[in-house]
Structure formats: C-alpha cells, structure tokens
Amino acid sequence: MKKSLLIACAACVMLGCGCIHRAARPDMPDKSFGYYKGLKIRADLMQASDYNKQYKLPGPMPDLKYITIHNTANVATAQNERDYLNRRKDKAYISFHYAVDEKEAIQIMRHDQHAWHAGDGRGDGNMKSIGVEICRSLCKGEKYDLYLRSEANAVKLAAYLLKVNNLPLDALRMHYDWTRKWCPHRILDDNRWAEFRERVRRVLEGEE
Numbered sequence: 121m122k123k124s125l126l127i128a129c130a131a132c133v134m135l136g137c138g139c140i141h142r143a144a145r146p147d148m149p150d151k152s153f154g155y156y157k158g159l160k161i162r163a164d165l166m167q168a169s170d171y172n173k174q175y176k177l178p179g180p181m182p183d184l185k186y187i188t189i190h191n192t193a194n195v196a197t198a199q200n201e202r203d204y205l206n207r208r209k210d211k212a213y214i215s216f217h218y219a220v221d222e223k224e225a226i227q228i229m230r231h232d233q234h235a236w237h238a239g240d241g242r243g244d245g246n247m248k249s250i251g252v253e254i255c256r257s258l259c260k261g262e263k264y265d266l267y268l269r270s271e272a273n274a275v276k277l278a279a280y281l282l283k284v285n286n287l288p289l290d291a292l293r294m295h296y297d298w299t300r301k302w303c304p305h306r307i308l309d310d311n312r313w314a315e316f317r318e319r320v321r322r323v324l325e326g327e328e
C-alpha cells in the first residue's frame with residue numbers, strides 16, 4: 121500500500137488501477153490532484169478567509185468515523201458548487217468536503233476539519249463525517265446521464281475515502297441517516313441506496 125502511494129499516476133489513469141496518488145491525500149497542497157480507479161480527484165480548497173473561517177471552517181475533526189453522501193438538488197457542476205460555497209456570504213453555516221460530478225471530484229476541505237453539512241448540530245454527522253455532494257441531481261430527460269455519471273464517480277470517491285481513512289463499508293451513511301432529511305434525494309427517490317452501497321463494496325473489493 122505504502123509503495124503504491126508513491127507511484128506516478130499517469131499509468132493508473134490508463135489502466136484504471138486502484139493506486140492512490142500521494143498528491144490526493146489530505147495533506148496535499150491546495151491545487152494538487154490524483155486519480156483513483158480513473159476518477160480525477162482534485163484539490164481546490166476553500167479559501168481560509170475570515171468570513172469562511174467563521175461560517176464554513178468551524179474546526180478540527182480529530183475523530184473521523186463516517187462518510188456522508190448528499191445530492192446537491194440542482195444541476196450545477198462540481199466546480200460551480202465549490203466556487204459558490206467558497207464565495208457565498210449569506211451567513212449560512214454550511215460547508216462540505218467534496219463535490220463530485222461526471223468529470224471529477226473536487227476536494228474543498230481537508231479531512232481533518234469538520235464541516236456543516238449533516239444538519240445534526242454537534243452530532244456525529246457534522247463532527248465525525250466527511251460530506252460528499254453528488255452534483256447534477258436535478259438533471260432530467262436528456263441530461264439524466266450527467267447525474268448517473270456523477271453518481272458513478274461518487275461510488276469511486278466513496279470507496280477512495282473509505283480506503284484512505286481506513287473505514288469499513290458500514291461507515292458509509294446518507295444525510296438521511298443523521299436527520300431524516302430526504303437527501304440524497306435522487307438515490308432515495310429511486311430506492312437505490314442498497315445498490316449504491318453494493319457498488320462501493322465492489323470497488324473496494326476490486327470487483328469493479
């Protein structure tokens with residue numbers, strides 16, 4: 121495992137192998153990127169401005185135990201989600217670690233910082249879990265494919281996050297699990313959470 125972290129990943133993109141680029145680790149520089157099973161995972165961290173520190177970067181997360189899956193409930197890209205979160209100044213206490221679309225996953229916060237995404241105050245959802253927003257979840261009709269591809273990338277991202285943080289499959293949660301909010305709405309509407317989880321399991325076990 122350790123050795124694989126140091127492999128340059130051009131080959132991994134081609135081969136779709138499971139190696140995790142060192143640059144995609146939580147300690148990576150702000151703009152670095154790497155690949156996991158062909159998914160581009162790129163850091164574009166939120167700016168640590170005074171405003172963002174007050175409303176979006178609340179503090180350390182020393183006891184990471186879960187990965188929480190959300191749907192954005194709009195049609196925007198991961199970059200748009202990141203940029204909007206970074207710049208919004210509406211005094212909302214809201215933040216999340218990753219946004220993923222059909223093209224890439226963008227890391228917005230470090231794994232050692234907790235975020236405001238689970239709606240459970242100082243409960244485990246906010247204090248002990250990484251928040252992943254699956255984008256494009258209101259894309260319908262001809263654009264439904266954009267959502268399905270975003271979700272397929274989220275499967276890989278979830279597997280990656282479980283793996284690099286040494287968490288079991290049971291650590292995978294929905295926003296719904298914390299507060300009964302209907303999120304990720306698209307997965308819940310389609311009654312596909314068991315399927316999503318099974319796909320993550322298959323990626324983790326190298327079957328996909």
Ligand SMILES: [Zn+2]
Nearest residue numbers: 190191295303
């Ligand atoms: Zn949510």
